[in-house]
Amino acid sequence: MRILIIEDENMAARRLIKLINDMIPKCEIFGNLDTVTSAVEWLNNNPQPDLIFLDIQLADGISFEIFEHVKVTSPIIFCTAFDQYAIKAFKLNSIDYLLKPVDPEELKNALNKFQSGRKAPEITLDQIRVLLQPVQKVYKNRFLVKIGERIQTIAIDEIGIFYSEDKVTFLMTKQGKKFIIDYTLDEVENLLDPELFFRLNRKYISSVSAIKGVFTYSNSRLKIQLENSADNDILISREKMAAFKNWLGQ
Known part of the structure; x- marks a missing residue:
């Protein structure tokens, strides 16, 4: 299995890679890519991976911009720090959506879902943005x-x-x-x-x-x-x- 990691936090990426390697020892992991630019370049110059782990906020922008520059056909598991309510909404339309720091059991369930061959319904970029917009973040005082x-x-x-x-x-x-x-x-x-x-x-x-x-x-x-x-x-x-x-x- 060929897996691509797109994540701008090195510590989070290292932890995710270790967890994946523990669960799928024979997989081939590419990345870590930490920008929209590097992700687009990689995807334009390499065969589509079997699975992508994708953070929402990258070093140079929002990862949804990737889809505006390159056609991505690979299944995606999102890993990010967005609010739980957005995650619940988004789970209806993706393989899975994991909150960082990634919980090993949640990751295992997401990989099982992917390996079982369950395909998510198609979702457009506009639909993704609509799902995330209503969530108003409350910050600590x-x-x-x-x-x-x-x-x-x-x-x-x-x-x-x-x-x-x-x-x-x-x-x-x-x-x-x-x-x-x-x-x-x-x-x-x-x-x-x-x-x-x-x-x-x-x-x-x-x-x-x-x-x-x-x-x-x-x-x-x-x-x-x-x-x-x-x-x-x-x-x-x-x-x-x-x-x-x-x-x-x-």
Whole structure:
């Protein structure tokens, strides 16, 4: 079986590939492709795979744009962080729709559905967009933190950055105080208003006010300096540069 992975989060892609390899040891996995551009190029220059795992939000746009440039005949399993209600609606029209982080049992069921030969009804790009549009995302306004035996809340406008260190996620206020929170950084990203916060890389999510400096770096990347952070190696990849600049200048 030939499987194509189109996913812009390296950690999510590695986890998905490991799970697939555990369940289908003899499969051949291509990718990981992380942009609309690279996906279109690959699909135009290679035979259609037997199955595609496709994220919705890629580094350079929404993955639905792929279908506007190339005819995709392969079955697709969507993997994304969209709201559960959109997922339930979309399951009526696709092999499956998995919420990240992908649950192994959900993945197993999706693969079983695919291997059983059940074909989904055809759905147009416009129908996909209509299904997703009604879902209005509600973003988190505050986070709970523990200080000794006391629990308190920190409002979203008091927070400068979120970061991950040694598999622990921290919240840092604009005053430089840091607290451990009970979320992964991927989960935090899905809870935040993207107009207020940006996922710089796999380790950092920043508010606008926490951006102290932005500098050009080698290989068309950017180096970011954050308030209250001693990390001098915070880089933004070439693929995320345009999105970051748009966010910073909005």
